[in-house]
Amino acid sequence: MTTRRLVLSRGAALVGAASTGLLLPEIVRAQSNKIRVGFMLPYTGAYAALGVAIENGVRMAINEKGGKLGGREIEWFKVDDESEPSKGVENASRLVQRDKVDVLIGTVHSGVQMGIHKVARESGVLNIIPNAGVHEATRALCAPNVFRTSFTNSQPTLALGKPMFDKGIKRAVWITHKYAAGDQAFEGFRDSFTKAGGTVVKELGLPFPQVEFQALLTEIASLKPDAVACFFAGAPAVKFMKDYAAAGLKDKIPLWGSGFLTEGVLDATGPAAEGVMTTLHYSDSLDIPRNHEFRLAYAKMFKLQPDVYAVQGYDSGQLLVQGLAAVKGDVGNKQALYKAMETGVIDSPRGKWTMSKAHNPIQDMYLRRVEKGENKVLGIAAKAVADSGAGCRMNA
Numbered sequence: 001m002t003t004r005r006l007v008l009s010r011g012a013a014l015v016g017a018a019s020t021g022l023l024l025p026e027i028v029r030a031q032s033n034k035i036r037v038g039f040m041l042p043y044t045g046a047y048a049a050l051g052v053a054i055e056n057g058v059r060m061a062i063n064e065k066g067g068k069l070g071g072r073e074i075e076w077f078k079v080d081d082e083s084e085p086s087k088g089v090e091n092a093s094r095l096v097q098r099d100k101v102d103v104l105i106g107t108v109h110s111g112v113q114m115g116i117h118k119v120a121r122e123s124g125v126l127n128i129i130p131n132a133g134v135h136e137a138t139r140a141l142c143a144p145n146v147f148r149t150s151f152t153n154s155q156p157t158l159a160l161g162k163p164m165f166d167k168g169i170k171r172a173v174w175i176t177h178k179y180a181a182g183d184q185a186f187e188g189f190r191d192s193f194t195k196a197g198g199t200v201v202k203e204l205g206l207p208f209p210q211v212e213f214q215a216l217l218t219e220i221a222s223l224k225p226d227a228v229a230c231f232f233a234g235a236p237a238v239k240f241m242k243d244y245a246a247a248g249l250k251d252k253i254p255l256w257g258s259g260f261l262t263e264g265v266l267d268a269t270g271p272a273a274e275g276v277m278t279t280l281h282y283s284d285s286l287d288i289p290r291n292h293e294f295r296l297a298y299a300k301m302f303k304l305q306p307d308v309y310a311v312q313g314y315d316s317g318q319l320l321v322q323g324l325a326a327v328k329g330d331v332g333n334k335q336a337l338y339k340a341m342e343t344g345v346i347d348s349p350r351g352k353w354t355m356s357k358a359h360n361p362i363q364d365m366y367l368r369r370v371e372k373g374e375n376k377v378l379g380i381a382a383k384a385v386a387d388s389g390a391g392c393r394m395n396a
């Protein structure tokens, strides 16, 4: 309907302008009236499902508010970043330089995020990070135009060590994909587990996105820790949990993790995920009205069950709706726009959260257990967890 109206009005402009020489300005005006929103997300590779869930969430939040931002219609752009860090700068530049987006929403992978971050800092374009937890983006390299709606990599695991120790786990092995997300998740785990009284007996890892776990599982079996803690997400998480069970470790050495391990993968993993314990800022079974409404509406719209990535996308959409409403769609009014985005409360399916000064959510972490193919909440593992924001000087 909207597209048709635009086409018709452009057609009318064509007829009227042909003789007056006004053709170009009319078309430019019609185009620039729309706000240009670019997605840079993984649509292929290990994290493809995460990218799709994020885009779904963004679109749903904006649709619920009439499908516009600050009264302006939206023109969408999309780039598949493939979770490939070496193409991060180039892909972000395509959206910023070629497509001239007003807002760049992306991405999932911490390494790729550093490419987006460089482009966002240099161009000043508004960037919403709907997943990637790389510390630097909201610590030493924080920026007024960069807002994260997800977490920092150590936030979920800062809540993991104590519940593990409280369950009698004294010696743990850590295993992860070796890149910023896994290494920074380890910092949170190491700090919280050792502070509680535990010992990390070994750190194991493999390069992203490899999934040849066999040698590492053999090593875990010989180390005989009280438990294993890990960071894996997306398709590799399915393979890791299945291989862990198939190696006969599941019933001998309990598996714990940063909660991404069990997000969006439970159908594909099946019984190998049952009983896995994690901490995260969301859970399917969170018993608050906002979560129930969200889950029903998402399942209806996309014929899919939502997960934490869908929630983070949804909150990115909500943040944009709120920010752009405050400036009536004027993205150029940066001071007022950023102020509105900094000070708002996001009424999220995960529970209400606020933005830290460094532009990262301050949020509760839940302790969860996989039961009958669902992430069940056991309680709040840590309240109002804020990242340190160490080294962030907004106007530097």
Ligand code: PHB
Pocket (backbone or CB within 6 Å): 108, 109, 110, 111, 131, 132, 133, 134, 153, 181, 232, 233, 234, 260
């Ligand atoms: C990351 O690379 O920052 C990342 C990727 C997937 C997750 C969480 C963090 O689930």
